Amino acid sequence: MLAFSDLREATYCPRKLYYARRRDDRTVPEAVDAVRGLAHRYDAILAGGCDDELAELAALPPATYREQLRRTADTCPRFDGLCDPADRDVLLTGRDCRGIAGKVLTDPPVPSVVSPGKPPENGVWEPHSVWAVAAAKALAWERETPVERAFVEYPAHGVVRTVAITARRTAAYRRAMRTVEALDGPPPRLRNSSKCGPCEYADTCGVKTRSLSSLLGL
């Protein structure tokens, strides 16, 4: 049974998964949990509260955050459900993988996974797409009903993105499964990848990150 987190790491970089698995402590840091907690305070934030939490945990000043969250509330198709989900922090166990969904909505069932990070300009990062598909597949297996989409929440930024479970996304999820299953020893380093700069294992990995100017040949 594969872990959602392993699929996510393998999609980012198979070598990163190799390092993550060798760590003794893979518990989620308290700071990450605290940021994710903002995803459970949308109603209070929109009502004008939680300024102290926003000042401490959000990536935007409280007033800007609130404006962004209002835009999210206006555009997200099930924002009310995300404010008051049927279940929170649920362990989902599917046929192939298992892990925690931050929220589960019902009628129809939709999982939401919650990232402490920053969203891309549009859509979701590829590791988060794989994570969302994994949660949707596991929920579909448990409920014995198709799950056609998932949400990825970025509560530090007041953003929620919808992920349709398409054939392309499912193919990426299956590729990640094969990568995790085949992991045996350290995979090759990525070459000249922007992923290496923010990677927590960059020092251990010994990868040489090149400056933007050198990549551009300046």
Ligand code: SF4
């Ligand atoms: S530094 Fe780069 S190659 Fe090494 S584990 Fe991280 S992302 Fe992968």
